[in-house]
Amino acid sequence: MAWTAPATWSTDQIVMASGSGSLNEQLRDNLLALDQHAHTGAAGDGSSTLTGVSFSNVAGYQFADQSADPTVTGTIQRNGSNILYYDGSTAIDLTASDQAAGTASLRSLGTSGTVAAAGNHQHQIVLSTGVDGGCIQLTSSAMGSGDVAENDMYNATYTASDNNSIVSIVVGGFVGNNQMGSSSYETVDVTLKLYIGGVLQQTITGYSTGALWPTGYGEVQSLRRNFIGSTGGTVVRVTSQVEGGGWTTGLGYIRGRKSVYENVITV
Amino acid sequence: MAKTETEINTTANYVRNTLFSSEVSSLGTGEYLSVSADIDGNISVATNVDSIDAKTKFNTAKNGGDSNLSGWEIV
Numbered sequence: 001m002a003w004t005a006p007a008t009w010s011t012d013q014i015v016m017a018s019g020s021g022s023l024n025e026q027l028r029d030n031l032l033a034l035d036q037h038a039h040t041g042a043a044g045d046g047s048s049t050l051t052g053v054s055f056s057n058v059a060g061y062q063f064a065d066q067s068a069d070p071t072v073t074g075t076i077q078r079n080g081s082n083i084l085y086y087d088g089s090t091a092i093d094l095t096a097s098d099q100a101a102g103t104a105s106l107r108s109l110g111t112s113g114t115v116a117a118a119g120n121h122q123h124q125i126v127l128s129t130g131v132d133g134g135c136i137q138l139t140s141s142a143m144g145s146g147d148v149a150e151n152d153m154y155n156a157t158y159t160a161s162d163n164n165s166i167v168s169i170v171v172g173g174f175v176g177n178n179q180m181g182s183s184s185y186e187t188v189d190v191t192l193k194l195y196i197g198g199v200l201q202q203t204i205t206g207y208s209t210g211a212l213w214p215t216g217y218g219e220v221q222s223l224r225r226n227f228i229g230s231t232g233g234t235v236v237r238v239t240s241q242v243e244g245g246g247w248t249t250g251l252g253y254i255r256g257r258k259s260v261y262e263n264v265i266t267v
Numbered sequence: 268m269a270k271t272e273t274e275i276n277t278t279a280n281y282v283r284n285t286l287f288s289s290e291v292s293s294l295g296t297g298e299y300l301s302v303s304a305d306i307d308g309n310i311s312v313a314t315n316v317d318s319i320d321a322k323t324k325f326n327t328a329k330n331g332g333d334s335n336l337s338g339w340e341i342v
Contacts, residue, residue: 200272202305206283206291220313221303 003033003044126266131161133260140176140253141240150193154238154258160229162264169194171223171238173256178209188242190254194223195237201225229262236260269306270338279304281335282312286328290319310341 007021016022041047063078069091070077076085076094084091092104098114099105107116138153153173160167171194178188191205204221227234240254270278283291283302291300300314312321322341329336 200275200306202303203275203279204301204303205279206301207299208294220299220315221301221311225305 002029003037004030006030123267127166128264128266131262131264133158133167133262135257135259138171138173138238138256138258140255141242142253148242150239150241152237153240153254153256154236156236157233158229158236158260159233160231160262162229163231164266165229165262165264166226167229167234168226168261169196169224169236169258170260171256171258173223173238173240173254175207175209175252176255177252179252186252188252191241191243192223192256193239193241194225195235195239196225196227197234198237270304270308275304275306278310278335278339282310282325285335286325286333287312287319287321290314290316304339308339310339312341 004025007026009015009021018024037045039046039048063076063083066077066079068077069079069084070086071091073086073088076083078084082093082095084093086092090103093099095106097106097108101114107114109116109118111117111121136154141151141153142148154171158167158169171192173190173192175188175190178185188209189205190207190209191203193200193204194202202223202225204223207220223238236258238256238258240256242254279302282304283300287300287302294300294316298314298316300312300316300319303309303311303313310325312319312325314321325336325341329339
């Protein structure tokens with residue numbers, strides 16, 4: 001029964017039983033239309049589906065138990081006491097915890113492969129058996145005449161066995177001979193420097209020999225440094241610098257030794 | 268913040284040649300005073316002269332406002 005737009009009656013108007021504006025049309029037929037119409041989406045009839053619907057402040061949703069897992073892609077469905085989501089290939093249980101790695105699920109805190117690490121967890125570092133890079137004698141650095149600018153005693157690339165490694169280096173130096181000319185011994189002031197990857201790491205300055213025999217005065221401090229190893233190599237450089245005066249022919253020289261030790265780190 | 272090459276060398280020389288200048292000038296035969304400075308801001312002073320209290324002298328100067336020592340720690 002089609003819907004008829006409601007009429008507006010005037011004062012003293014006689015309303016007929018049938019016809020346009022009649023009681024049959026306005027009351028009976030329109031009430032029947034309201035009672036019997038289908039939700040077809042046509043104007044005035046409404047639709048059986050909702051589009052663009054949003055909810056807010058909803059207290060909760062209750063899923064009816066379907067006693068089966070969802071099988072239609074994009075469906076959330078209750079099976080017993082579990083809520084599952086079908087992603088097109090698997091019904092993922094959204095209420096289960098600690099599912100297999102790679103499967104989205106709630107996680108408890110712990111240390112196994114299927115639980116989540118706590119925010120304050122710590123890693124234990126394990127060091128491999130150390131690799132002794134050996135101890136070598138540095139190239140002797142001649143003193144020359146008077147003050148001598150910074151000279152390389154060692155300048156080479158250390159190639160680590162692994163990028164996750166820590167390399168320790170210790171260098172010591174000493175005045176091997178402070179004889180100047182054929183028989184004189186002069187005061188020598190030595191500065192040693194250690195560079196790792198082209199960056200100065202440490203300077204030791206101020207060891208002075210006496211102006212006398214014997215030789216063999218050593219730096220009483222050592223150059224020492226740890227750095228992260230690289231399989232691409234890291235340039236290690238040791239230099240010496242001499243300050244002194246009063247001689248013109250230097251026979252003396254500075255010597256030193258460098259040792260290196262490497263440990264691969266596993267976390 | 269890591270120290271630069273200039274800062275390392277300048278501070279090592281300052282500590283030995285200025286802060287400890289009187290001690291260095293008084294060193295006798297066989298006595299030494301060496302200074303180490305590193306990229307982490309550590310200073311160490313080594314000497315075989317028992318009367319030299321390097322840590323106290325360094326910290327007194329630093330706490331007294333010596334700007335050359337600001338950012339450095341003696342170890």
